[in-house]
Amino acid sequence: xxxxxxxxxxxxxxxxxxxxxxxxxxxxxxxxxxxxxxxxxxxxxxxxxxxxxxxxxxxxxxxxxxxxxxxxxxxxxxxxxxxxxxxxxxxxxxxxxxxxxxxxxxxxxxxxxxxxxxxxxxxxxxxxxxxxxxxxxxxxxxxxxxxxxxxxxxxxxxxxxxxxxxxxxxxxxxxxxxxxxxxxxxxxxxxxxxxxxxxxxxxxxxxxxxxxxxxxxxxxxxxxxxxxxxxxxxxxxxxxxxxxxxxxxxxxxxxxxxxxxxxxxxxxxxxxxxxxxxxxxxxxxxxxxxxxxxxxxxxxxxxxxxxxxxxxxxxxxxxxxxxxxxxxxxxxxxxxxxx
Amino acid sequence: xxxxxxxxxxxxxxxxxxxxxxxxxxxxxxxxxxxxxxxxxxxxxxxxxxxxxxxxxxxxxxxxxxxxxxxxxxxxxxxxxxxxxxxxxxxxxxxxxxxxxxxxxxxxxxxxxxxxxxxxxxxxxxxxxxxxxxxxxxxxxxxxxxxxxxxxxxxxxxxxxxxxxxxxxxxxxxxxxxxxxxxxxxxxxxxxxxxxxxxxxxxxxxxxxxxxxxxxxxxxxxxxxxxxxxxxxxxxxxxxxxxxxxxxxxxxxxxxxxxxxxxxxxxxxxxxxxxxxxxxxxxxxxxxxxxxxxxxxxxxxxxxxxxxxxxxxxxxxxxxxxxxxxxxxxxxxxxxxxx
DNA sequence: CCAGTGCCGGTAATCGATTACGCGTAATCT
DNA sequence: AGATTACGCGTAATCGATTACCGGCACTGG
Numbered sequence: 044x045x046x047x048x049x050x051x052x053x054x055x056x057x058x059x060x061x062x063x064x065x066x067x068x069x070x071x072x073x074x075x076x077x078x079x080x081x082x083x084x085x086x087x088x089x090x091x092x093x094x095x096x097x098x099x100x101x102x103x104x105x106x107x108x109x110x111x112x113x114x115x116x117x118x119x120x121x122x123x124x125x126x127x128x129x130x131x132x133x134x135x136x137x138x139x140x141x142x143x144x145x146x147x148x149x150x151x152x153x154x155x156x157x158x159x160x161x162x163x164x165x166x167x168x169x170x171x172x173x174x175x176x177x178x179x180x181x182x183x184x185x186x187x188x189x190x191x192x193x194x195x196x197x198x199x200x201x202x203x204x205x206x207x208x209x210x211x212x213x214x215x216x217x218x219x220x221x222x223x224x225x226x227x228x229x230x231x232x233x234x235x236x237x238x239x240x241x242x243x244x245x246x247x248x249x250x251x252x253x254x255x256x257x258x259x260x261x262x263x264x265x266x267x268x269x270x271x272x273x274x275x276x277x278x279x280x281x282x283x284x285x286x287x288x289x290x291x292x293x294x295x296x297x298x299x300x301x302x303x304x305x306x307x308x309x310x311x312x313x314x315x316x317x318x319x320x321x322x323x324x325x326x327x328x329x330x331x332x333x334x335x336x337x338x339x340x341x342x343x344x345x346x347x348x349x350x351x352x353x354x355x356x357x358x359x360x361x362x363x364x365x366x367x368x369x370x371x372x373x374x375x376x377x378x379x380x381x382x
Numbered sequence: 383x384x385x386x387x388x389x390x391x392x393x394x395x396x397x398x399x400x401x402x403x404x405x406x407x408x409x410x411x412x413x414x415x416x417x418x419x420x421x422x423x424x425x426x427x428x429x430x431x432x433x434x435x436x437x438x439x440x441x442x443x444x445x446x447x448x449x450x451x452x453x454x455x456x457x458x459x460x461x462x463x464x465x466x467x468x469x470x471x472x473x474x475x476x477x478x479x480x481x482x483x484x485x486x487x488x489x490x491x492x493x494x495x496x497x498x499x500x501x502x503x504x505x506x507x508x509x510x511x512x513x514x515x516x517x518x519x520x521x522x523x524x525x526x527x528x529x530x531x532x533x534x535x536x537x538x539x540x541x542x543x544x545x546x547x548x549x550x551x552x553x554x555x556x557x558x559x560x561x562x563x564x565x566x567x568x569x570x571x572x573x574x575x576x577x578x579x580x581x582x583x584x585x586x587x588x589x590x591x592x593x594x595x596x597x598x599x600x601x602x603x604x605x606x607x608x609x610x611x612x613x614x615x616x617x618x619x620x621x622x623x624x625x626x627x628x629x630x631x632x633x634x635x636x637x638x639x640x641x642x643x644x645x646x647x648x649x650x651x652x653x654x655x656x657x658x659x660x661x662x663x664x665x666x667x668x669x670x671x672x673x674x675x676x677x678x679x680x681x682x683x684x685x686x687x688x689x690x691x692x693x694x695x696x697x698x699x700x701x702x703x704x705x706x707x708x709x710x711x712x713x714x715x716x717x718x719x720x721x
Numbered sequence: 722c723c724a725g726t727g728c729c730g731g732t733a734a735t736c737g738a739t740t741a742c743g744c745g746t747a748a749t750c751t
Numbered sequence: 752a753g754a755t756t757a758c759g760c761g762t763a764a765t766c767g768a769t770t771a772c773c774g775g776c777a778c779t780g781g
Contacts (some may be wrong), residue, residue, distance in 0.1 A: 061729075063732075065731060065733095065770075068768065069730085098501055099439075099766085100766070102766075116745070118463050118467055121460075125458065127457060127482075128457055141481075143457075145470055156479075162434045163437050176740085300665060305671060326639060330642060401761085407738070408740090415758065415759065415760095417759065438737075439737030440737075442736090442768090443739045444738080444741095722781100725780085725781100728775105728778100731773095731776100741756085742763090743752090743760105745759095749756070750755070
């Protein structure tokens with residue numbers, strides 16, 4: 044056993060190559076000017092000793108770690124895993140590691156991850172916040188950590204922001220249902236602090252108003268963004284045989300899953316007896332029968348753009364922030380039909 | 383704008399409290415003995431200055447970073463996100479951050495993440511390897527980074543290992559199909575380097591042998607562990623109307639998803655015309671109709687046990703390695719019926 | 722032939738924290 | 752009382768890398 048064998052440090056490489064540590068550093072980082080022959084010796088020495096720079100020492104000195112944080116509220120939500128995957132693809136190309144931070148919709152966990160990002164002097168943060176009003180990104184700002192806000196808005200933040208056009212998403216879904224003749228539409232939204240479902244709700248209201256209608260408060264249901272909560276809420280709403288809505292709009296991925304299950308449990312047949320529009324195009328929505336009509340987000344594009352923004356800002360911290368609203372796409376499938 | 387406002391360092395806290403940095407460190411880490419009154423002053427000073435220790439400085443000096451790596455081959459696979467979530471729950475309790483490393487089944491990406499883990503002196507690694515034969519964890523061993531191998535076996539590793547009893551999983555599935563009278567069973571496995579599907583295959587063979595049968599090589603199909611590849615393979619196998627298998631065993635999560643879709647596309651009705659047994663109990667398997675019969679893994683337990691192992695080894699590096707085989711559970715639902 | 726200009730590369734400071742060591746004081750023992 | 756031990760705390764070394772600064776050398780121009 045034993046082994047022990049400590050990892051090679053830059054001094055080991057320097058000794059092996061017969062140069063100083065400064066030269067090793069210059070060669071390996073491609074900075075300054077070094078005699079080509081020495082450079083060869085250094086590179087060979089690094090090979091021989093299997094040298095891998097210690098990221099802690101490097102980050103300490105450079106005041107910048109080659110790490111991005113991806114802060115999301117639910118790693119089990121395929122929307123976020125897709126987002127993170129897209130970010131990661133770009134990161135790998137840039138030699139950067141991605142630390143996945145799962146807040147579970149809890150503000151204090153978000154705070155702790157943000158503090159870590161600052162303390163580590165991370166090279167960038169991509170964050171979907173927990174709460175529009177309460178999340179506080181000011182520490183990132185003052186520490187000048189490149190930050191891209193995605194998916195959900197947050198107050199008092201004027202940096203790079205890449206969101207879905209959520210108002211449009213709500214409008215698309217609602218207009219589709221209205222066009223099919225539905226008038227009694229139940230809206231399943233998340234807690235009021237989350238901008239995505241708020242904005243989608245606003246889109247719903249606008250579409251209804253345009254049609255001379257308004258949203259019945261009794262049909263406005265808020266739950267946590269959990270599958271089981273949504274299922275329970277939908278079952279409750281459909282329990283009343285004589286007075287149930289004739290359509291449901293579930294405003295995010297987990298809510299859609301829960302709503303679908305709730306309808307299944309109620310015994311009502313989609314789309315004849317009730318229509319459903321969801322959000323987020325996960326694999327299962329095409330496998331069930333009927334397949335789910337929904338509003339799809341360009342999630343890969345969201346992640347890729349966010350990551351590219353971090354790369355760009357690393358090169359020039361002074362570039363103007365962008366504010367992108369990506370277009371939603373209505374995917375009509377089998378859960379919606381004429382009333 | 384501007385702001386700049388650098389983060390507080392330990393020297394700032396020391397000055398604010400009128401003590402040395404050593405005392406600040408002792409108070410904040412609860413080591414050594416410090417006058418209670420000074421401790422109060424230090425804690426207050428830390429509050430006032432909003433001090434957060436710099437993890438890089440700390441890790442450099444301590445030769446250990448409060449970070450675990452969770453190395454998996456596909457963050458889009460719900461099995462792995464569940465695993466990581468379980469690990470993370472334990473990590474949060476211990477004040478440890480989890481770095482999610484997505485190898486995409488690529489050996490070189492795995493190598494790079496392993497090197498990072500060593501270079502960072504991470505406090506632990508939970509890894510589901512890319513290849514039983516080619517993945518190389520020896521660097522972790524020599525650097526004495528606490529490591530738990532989960533899900534997939536790897537050669538030459540004698541440390542903590544927590545796997546499903548995959549042979550039993552294969553046997554359970556096969557015996558179920560045999561009991562229903564199926565004789566022509568198609569096996570959908572991953573690339574030969576992955577121990578999970580290999581072991582499950584072995585279970586299949588044992589069950590067949592026990593029944594006086596053997597696996598028809600023509601019914602043994604290997605694809606990458608991708609949904610689309612599996613779907614294609616199943617469609618191809620079912621295209622021959624007159625000679626298709628009467629049952630399919632898909633040996634992991636994505637393969638199950640692909641197989642289900644492949645059967646759907648083929649037009650054959652489950653379970654009357656063909657039976658399907660899958661692996662991994664994701665939400666969708668209960669939402670589709672018919673619901674999927676499958677072998678479920680105790681994935682939360684796997685993640686929790688792995689993480690607890692890291693915690694235990696942090697306290698005492700010399701504890702004996704464990705080798706756990708968790709029991710699979712057959713979940714009989716709607717995709718299997720008598721032949 | 723000497724001063725001036727660049728180029729190379731080494732020495733040492735530095736990033737921020739932990740901790741070995743040692744000093745001074747107080748408590749305890751003989 | 753004098754000696755011994757224990758405790759509390761500060762000084763300075765240290766982790767591993769990057770980089771400001773400077774000295775030495777070669778080359779150029781006058």
